[in-house]
Amino acid sequence: MSDAPTHDADEFEPVDVFETTEMDLRPGADDCYKCSTCDTSCPVAEVDDEFPGPKFQGPEQWRLKRKEGHGIDDSITSCSNCMRCDDACPSSVPLSQMHNTARGEYVEDQRFGREALSALADGSPREALSIVREGQDGLVERLRNRILANYHTSAWLASYAPGVANFVMNFGPARWAMEKTMGVTSEREFPEFADHTFREWWTARGGARVENPDKRIAYFHGCYSNFNTPEVGKAMVRVYENFGYEILVPPQKCSGTPMFANGMLGDARRHAETNVKNLAAAIENGADVVASCTSCSMALGQEYPELFDLDGIEDVAAHTYEGVEYLRLHEDLEDALDEASVEGSEFAYHAPCHARNQGLDTQAVELFSDLDGVDIEDVGDSCSGISGTYGWKEEKYDYSMEIGAEMFEHMEGADGETGMTECPTCAMQMEHGTGYEIRHPLELLDEALVDRSQ
Amino acid sequence: MAIEDDVCVIGGGLAGMTAALRAAREGARVRLLSHKKSTLRHASGLIDILGYADGELVAEPFDALASLPESHPYRRVGSDAVRAGLSLFDDVTGDAYRGSHTDANALVATHGGTVKPTARYPTRVAPGLASQSRRTLLVGFDSLTAFDAPLAADHLAAAGVPGTTRGVTVAFPGDFRADSRVTRFARALDDDEPVETASGPTPVRRALARAVEPHLGDVERVGFPAILGEEESQEVRKALESSLGVDVFEVPMGPPSLLGLGLEALFQEALDSAGVRRTTGNPVVDFDADGERVRSVSTDRNGRQVPFHADEFVLATGGLVGKGIDSNRERVVEPIFDCHVPHPDDRYEWFTDEAFGDHPFARFGVNVDDDLRPLDADGKVEYDNLRAVGGVLGGADFAAEKSGSGISLATGHAAGRAAGAAANQR
Ligand SMILES: Cc1cc2nc3c(=O)[nH]c(=O)nc-3n(C[C@H](O)[C@H](O)[C@H](O)COP(=O)(O)OP(=O)(O)OC[C@H]3O[C@@H](n4cnc5c(N)ncnc54)[C@H](O)[C@@H]3O)c2cc1C
Ligand code: SF4
Ligand code: SF4
Numbered sequence: 001m002s003d004a005p006t007h008d009a010d011e012f013e014p015v016d017v018f019e020t021t022e023m024d025l026r027p028g029a030d031d032c033y034k035c036s037t038c039d040t041s042c043p044v045a046e047v048d049d050e051f052p053g054p055k056f057q058g059p060e061q062w063r064l065k066r067k068e069g070h071g072i073d074d075s076i077t078s079c080s081n082c083m084r085c086d087d088a089c090p091s092s093v094p095l096s097q098m099h100n101t102a103r104g105e106y107v108e109d110q111r112f113g114r115e116a117l118s119a120l121a122d123g124s125p126r127e128a129l130s131i132v133r134e135g136q137d138g139l140v141e142r143l144r145n146r147i148l149a150n151y152h153t154s155a156w157l158a159s160y161a162p163g164v165a166n167f168v169m170n171f172g173p174a175r176w177a178m179e180k181t182m183g184v185t186s187e188r189e190f191p192e193f194a195d196h197t198f199r200e201w202w203t204a205r206g207g208a209r210v211e212n213p214d215k216r217i218a219y220f221h222g223c224y225s226n227f228n229t230p231e232v233g234k235a236m237v238r239v240y241e242n243f244g245y246e247i248l249v250p251p252q253k254c255s256g257t258p259m260f261a262n263g264m265l266g267d268a269r270r271h272a273e274t275n276v277k278n279l280a281a282a283i284e285n286g287a288d289v290v291a292s293c294t295s296c297s298m299a300l301g302q303e304y305p306e307l308f309d310l311d312g313i314e315d316v317a318a319h320t321y322e323g324v325e326y327l328r329l330h331e332d333l334e335d336a337l338d339e340a341s342v343e344g345s346e347f348a349y350h351a352p353c354h355a356r357n358q359g360l361d362t363q364a365v366e367l368f369s370d371l372d373g374v375d376i377e378d379v380g381d382s383c384s385g386i387s388g389t390y391g392w393k394e395e396k397y398d399y400s401m402e403i404g405a406e407m408f409e410h411m412e413g414a415d416g417e418t419g420m421t422e423c424p425t426c427a428m429q430m431e432h433g434t435g436y437e438i439r440h441p442l443e444l445l446d447e448a449l450v451d452r453s454q
Numbered sequence: 455m456a457i458e459d460d461v462c463v464i465g466g467g468l469a470g471m472t473a474a475l476r477a478a479r480e481g482a483r484v485r486l487l488s489h490k491k492s493t494l495r496h497a498s499g500l501i502d503i504l505g506y507a508d509g510e511l512v513a514e515p516f517d518a519l520a521s522l523p524e525s526h527p528y529r530r531v532g533s534d535a536v537r538a539g540l541s542l543f544d545d546v547t548g549d550a551y552r553g554s555h556t557d558a559n560a561l562v563a564t565h566g567g568t569v570k571p572t573a574r575y576p577t578r579v580a581p582g583l584a585s586q587s588r589r590t591l592l593v594g595f596d597s598l599t600a601f602d603a604p605l606a607a608d609h610l611a612a613a614g615v616p617g618t619t620r621g622v623t624v625a626f627p628g629d630f631r632a633d634s635r636v637t638r639f640a641r642a643l644d645d646d647e648p649v650e651t652a653s654g655p656t657p658v659r660r661a662l663a664r665a666v667e668p669h670l671g672d673v674e675r676v677g678f679p680a681i682l683g684e685e686e687s688q689e690v691r692k693a694l695e696s697s698l699g700v701d702v703f704e705v706p707m708g709p710p711s712l713l714g715l716g717l718e719a720l721f722q723e724a725l726d727s728a729g730v731r732r733t734t735g736n737p738v739v740d741f742d743a744d745g746e747r748v749r750s751v752s753t754d755r756n757g758r759q760v761p762f763h764a765d766e767f768v769l770a771t772g773g774l775v776g777k778g779i780d781s782n783r784e785r786v787v788e789p790i791f792d793c794h795v796p797h798p799d800d801r802y803e804w805f806t807d808e809a810f811g812d813h814p815f816a817r818f819g820v821n822v823d824d825d826l827r828p829l830d831a832d833g834k835v836e837y838d839n840l841r842a843v844g845g846v847l848g849g850a851d852f853a854a855e856k857s858g859s860g861i862s863l864a865t866g867h868a869a870g871r872a873a874g875a876a877a878n879q880r
Contacts, residue, residue, distance in 0.1 A: 035708075035709040036636075037496065037709060037710045039635045045638075049630070049634075087490075087734075090496060301755060314756075317758070318756060319758070325760075356734075358736075359734060359736045360735075362733060366731050
């Protein structure tokens, strides 16, 4: 199995052929009874007085749009796609779906070249030229968002020379230039690229070591555990094999989460097509889909069917689980942990917003609180503030740290000096804000349950 | 295999949280499943037992319980359970609430300018009780249209509350968005953020007091909409009281309600320290039973079902608002277990012609025995290990009686205790 090197040479082209998805903000707008509960749960609105909040982005924007001449308000680009508002709405208004579609439409409207082309069509070549020269269509910002959203592409390139990439990505002058020219904050440490990818490790070990037609899962590793934290993927493999599962690792692309958050629905759709096709085939083959990243399981389980209409997409959604969740449902994980123990470890656990939304926010603390040798403390229900690419943008960095402040404080107040979370970008933020080392629950399961002396 | 507990409570409103807490205190291992966050954040934060009976204001709710019809949830559980539920509430809320010193209803002014009979009210609201004869100033903010202070004051005066009531609208100091969220004001006051005023940057609490001062006159107390801080509300109120030299209180507001949020937080702390496991985010859609007993219920997310097993189950999914009772054109249903919901066959008999009439639909809900177990159409217990509490129960018109929270506390307490005890015996 290859490392999904299906990258088109033109993927970085800002002028890209966009498949226009049909955007309709209507679903659910009429269900909103303006209680404003969503607004009070939005972490961005809490720190950014300019951001009018989810109620405006969703139902109100749609009402405005019904009138002629109303485009999508550019405040939509400030929504970080944390999906907290979704969870809060008592009337089940599909807020994040509305935000995702609005962002897609906004980005489509702002497409580079559109203004310049229309200036040309109006017979003003000079104006067209100056639009291009001065980047008035937000070319740079779009390019930046595109690069951030297509993290897998940068990561894939970097994986060929991780040492060089790690150096360049965190090289002061280069970072200064990235901030000045592209608006990528120089405050953050770029995630380190592992010296091998998860897929390389998987291939080198000869793929699955357990064959079992009755217990089969397809692992959706996503970009991050492939390129940056293959140890999470390896832990996942060992734990599942320990329970007798046959693991498939189908070819896959990015889940699309960073693309949704940047309104790049065309890109996201292309990736979704590959993922849905290959995962649906695995399901056909008797497997359930398991992801170790909660944003990936959220994308496959909720955002895909909300945004795209692809063959098998509902099937994939219905068969997708998070790594620990699946074991809890299908194995007696509690009993297994009851008999296990680890060397004294203390964790400050943060539930990612996307775990919260799937009802998984209490699972790690619940499971590990009875494990011998482990002390685990929930650091509260605030958002970590990074929300994928949001916290990487120069203009959002301060907000992102302000949102995260509550979590940092709670982490420092907790007994443990190691953090724990299921989300790789939350992990990045936790580490950035506290300097703690961050682990994934699957790594702790691996330590507790898998006898690696064999 | 899978997820197993002693008691599984479905629904995270006041009734569900009370049942879960009570069952946990019985020593049971309890899970609380809830689709959405608690609906308390939409409610006023007032705890009513019985405000009206037959349309008449009730002064002593406990005396009035006996006059309720036999089918009323209060009659099912008895007045001892009502007291026990309230005492659990007092235990959870401690200093944050008042009213436990008396059995009589207190009268609280609402943001609409009506007076509401209630049994427990937040401490932040206490200095404003309408039964006290004091000269009162209500202060509204032009950016907060949900509270029109002059109008509310007129309504209160017209309702004949003792003492005089005036209302004034001022600008909230500082440069906030015109449509700022109530939590934004609350946090600014929590942190005593500096704001820009005519006389330079000033801490917001002081700036607010200055904005109100010119309107004080000879009033003895000042009421603000309930946005005076989220975490530090006592400090905010104290600071305003010492600047203004009069008592300061808050008027309960509609959703999103800081008083409701505060109450929710207190209950969640209590649940966490009692070891209740909470799983929120997905609705319960299905169940599995063998004969007389429910074995498990399943939540659903985009077609993915997750089962939760337990010995005892408590149904606390609320009424028509909480979505515990649903209706289509043909019939009224309880959507999870399809428990029998008595209602006239003819849907034109579900309501009366007057908008504010005595609508039968307001009383729709499941029928239960004295142990709160739902009954089928023939009066037989639906499942031995299923109890129903709060808004999902039939026989009470919560809105007209002003009895919502009291019924949730009383039935939640009774069912939680029974479920916990039953689980212990297995
Ligand atoms: C706007 C408003 C203001 C109110 N003000 C007052 C007041 O001032 N004083 C007073 O005493 N009472 C008031 N009430 C009434 C009071 O809040 C309720 O009547 C009472 O507490 C009922 O609580 P409950 O727990 O039974 O149901 P609810 O509070 O409705 O809670 C139901 C819970 O069940 C969950 N749920 C529903 N279906 C499912 C499912 N299938 N799976 C999982 N979970 C599910 C919901 O998400 C919710 O968390 C008010 C109610 C509202 C709506
Ligand atoms: S929470 Fe839901 S119903 Fe309330 S304002 Fe937001 S979208 Fe509307
Ligand atoms: S997704 Fe998050 S950031 Fe965006 S509007 Fe909703 S709560 Fe706010």
